[in-house]
Amino acid sequence: MIDEETQEIFRQETEALIESLQECLLQLNSTPEDMDLVTQVFRDLHTLKGTGAMFGFARLAEFIHDFEAAFEQVRSGNAVVTPDLIAVSLKAYDLIVALLEGEDPAAEKDAELKAALSAATSGDAAPAAAEAEVVEEAAAEAKGEIEGWKLRYKLPPEFMEIGGNPVAILEELLEIGGPDTKVEAIVDGLPALAELKPNELHTAWELLLPADADEEEIRDVFMFHEDSMELELTAIRAAAPAAVEVAEAEVTVEEAPAAETAKAEAPKADTKKPAAKKSGSANVQMRVSAERLDDIMDRVGELVIAEARLSDLAQKLNDPNLTEVVEDIRRLALGLRDTTMAIRLTPLSSITGRFQRLAHDLAGKTGKDFDFVIEGEETELDKTVIEKLSDPLVHILRNAVDHGLEDNDTRVAAGKPARGTVRLKASYSGADVLISVQDDGKGLDPDFILGRAIDRGLVSADANLSRGEIFQLLMAPGFSTAEQVTDLSGRGVGTDVVKSTVEALRGSVEIESELGAGSSFTLRLPLTLAIIDGLLLQVGEDRYTVPLAAVEGIVEEPEAIRDGSDPTTTVELREKLISIMRLREIFETGGERAEFPKVVLVRTGDQQIGLAVDRIIGSYQTVIKQLSPMHSRLNVFSGATILGDGDVALIVDVAQLVKAQGLDQDGKEQAA
Amino acid sequence: MTLELVSASEDDLKDMVAFEMGGELLVVPTRILREVLEPPKLTRVPLAGPYSAGLINVRGVVLPVADLRPIFEMEQKPFDIDTRVLVLELALEEGTMTLGVIAEKVHAVLALDPETIQKVPSVGTRWPQGAIKGIGRWKDRFVNLIDVEKIAEEYLGAMPTDDSLT
DSSP states (O other), X not given: OOXXXXXXXXXXXXXXXXXXXXXXXXXXXXXXXOHHHHHHHHHHHHHHHHHHHHTTOHHHHHHHHHHHHHHHHHHTTSSOOOHHHHHHHHHHHHXXXXXXXXXXXXXXXXXXHHHHHHHHHOSOOOTHHHHHHHHHHHHHHHHTTEEEEEEEEEOOGGGTTTTOOHHHHHHHHHHHHOTTOEEEEEOTTOOOGGGOOTTOOOOEXXXXXXXXXXXXXXXXXXXXXTTTSEEEEEEEESSOHHHHHHHHHHHHHHTGGGHHHHHHHSOOSOTTSOTGGGGSOSSOOOOOOHHHHHHHHHHHHHHHHHHHXXXXXXXXXXXXXXXXXXXXXXXXXXHHHHHHHHHHEEETHHHHHHHHHHXXXXXXHHOOOEEEEEEOTTOEEEHHHHHHHHHHHHHHHHHIIIIISOOHHHHHHTTSOSSXXXXXXXXXXXXXXXXXXXXXSSOOOHHHHHHHHHHTTSSOTTOOOOHHHHHHGGGSTTOOOOSSOBTTTBTSOSHHHHHHHHHHTTOXXXXXXXXXXXXXXXXXXXXXXXXXXXXXXXXXXXXXXXXGGXXXXXXXXXXXXXXXXXXXXXXEETTEEEEEEEHHHHTTOOSOOOSSOEEEEEEETTEEEEEEESEEEEEEEEEOBOOOHHHHTTOSEEEEEEOTTSOEEEEEOHHHHHHHTTHHHHHHHHHO | OHHHHHHHHHHHHTSEEEEEETTEEEXXXXXXEEEEEOOOOOBOOTTSOTTEEEEEEETTEEEEEEOOTTTTTOOOOOOOTTOEEEEEEEEETTEEEEEEEEESEEEEEEOOOGGGOBOOOXXXXXXXXXXXXXXXXXXXXXXXXXXXXXXXXXXXXXXXXXXOOO
16 A cells, blocks of 8 residues: 555656646637647646556546547547546546545445546547547558567666565556567676675566557656666667658648648657656756755754854954855855845645636626636745645635625626636736736725624724725634635635734735725745845844834934833924834833944834934844744844854834734824 | 653763752753853843843854753852852743853752652742752762753733833
């Protein structure tokens, strides 16, 4: 049986394939004639089948075999892509996902879907396929020259040790070749008995396969080992190979649009070139566990800290030779930091496949017609952030379709196009990334939301809230405006989870809406969680860091508030009334007061707050260290960092501090 | 009681590190002791309450340090030449927590005779309920087997509370 570890490795291996498969299927829905997509689906399925079989997922492999067969029909031009085929394929895809996750769906389902797949691809081929048939014929003609295939291969000695099964390989080849295949084991490579290790493989094999065996299929058997093995596949031909090449060239000229198909079918002279690789890009990819990346990030963080200490020291010693070396090290350390952070960045497109699928399903369930547009999928974010964003985005998307978009008739009655639009858009904004979900539906009614919030006791009846604040109430725990609980949008739990998930990632959610015109939910997230630019502040005897991104200005502390000792106060600055938090009082710090204290103006949400401090030390590369539960429960500090001199400084979470001081509501009312 | 206690931690009893606070002798198993540090510079954490002594930098890792003396209602004597920080690795329900604990003086590694270990009297001691697993004897002194895991969970907020699901 398959143990959990194997299953996990397998799951990781197949994750990208699954994602690509779904995306291709959905794209095929809108461009059914795109043969490249069909080929891609076919390849993904084939690789999945191979991997599945290798890891011992017999049922999965068997099912995919039939799924693949259906697409083989399309690829060879005997069937065309129809909405039916896509619908069945998506169901089949779901079954594959279920099997991969280790679920055990009823066995009839396999058979049912297999039947549906073959039904969707049987029937007469549409005219579009006729063209392809010509190619097929031409290719077959070229193939007619071949009398068989001679395959000679030697797997790497450690093949069995890494979990490979030579017998399974042979069985697979025999399946391709059929009963006429001849197999011979070549044991020349066997070492003397005394040196022979039982877990090493030294046998090579030579096979003669009949002419109707597909070259690509043969090569695909070795897809996962081609880098480390010896493989020789030659066509046994009756006529001179030159004639074949001419035939191939003619096909290419005649059927320009289908040239790729023709090439794929025609025998290749260069047998060394692995077939599977031509589909992939030239970039070499490597799979690394996230844990190792975290380790590297930690080390780089420490390096950056050590470098800062070295810089401090060099400055004190003032030796030009030392300074030069320190500058080099600084450059290298910062370069290393940037590269390491870049490694962790993943484009949003790695998860958009599931949103497309969701939109497709939602359209089916709600009966609402809409276009789902994704913009800026190439926007990159820290991998951990991306993973955690998936659920909140699914939730927001569902809400947009279920509650945001009106049904088709209502839209037409309101003078809008019957077809709605839901837009998922990602973009950079300074050190942040913005991800928004916009719909052109009915929009949010602030009066209704406020009324509901008052009913639920979330705000007092006489509360004086701005538009933005009213929309924020949507994300208060226990708030739901859905008149009817639907299958899609849950029961009003969830939007508060969106908010807490995003805030845990040091981000925020902004909601905008125009009644009748639509709404947009925007998630604002930091690019990375590991290192930020911080502003180091002196408060009495202590030092604190605030994220530089939030800092909007630094001013001399106004005389008017210099003598007070309340934790918070307000002062007029640049003709605006601003709440000031006296960090010295809030943090109960001792030590001398500075002669010229400063106020740091920081932005939190849509308000500006002043932090009264003694001295500004400067901006620092701040490597964020998580606090233990003993201190993180305070919420006021989002982490700690190690300074150049080895001391620890706390990172102030301004938004939480504002909340803790009760300035998040009152402060604004005064300022407004 | 004695038997139950001993069976749970008989191996631990052979290898305990003893330290002093407020005139009492306390022991924790050396199994959970990572290292003993001379007090490094502590960064105070405002608003964290009396049990938090602050944060320290141990070779690039930021560790919290707890001062258990207020829990035991002991006087918080200033640091002197004998003061140390014990770095302990606690296996809590939520996972491992590495924690520094202030010790006024670290004595020795000792083996306790399981026979001498007794239940904590319910009245007449300074120890809050559950903070001490038992009291044993070593030479002519009482030694208190403190339950650091329990203290961490109950007093130091090591268990996440409702409002800090981070």
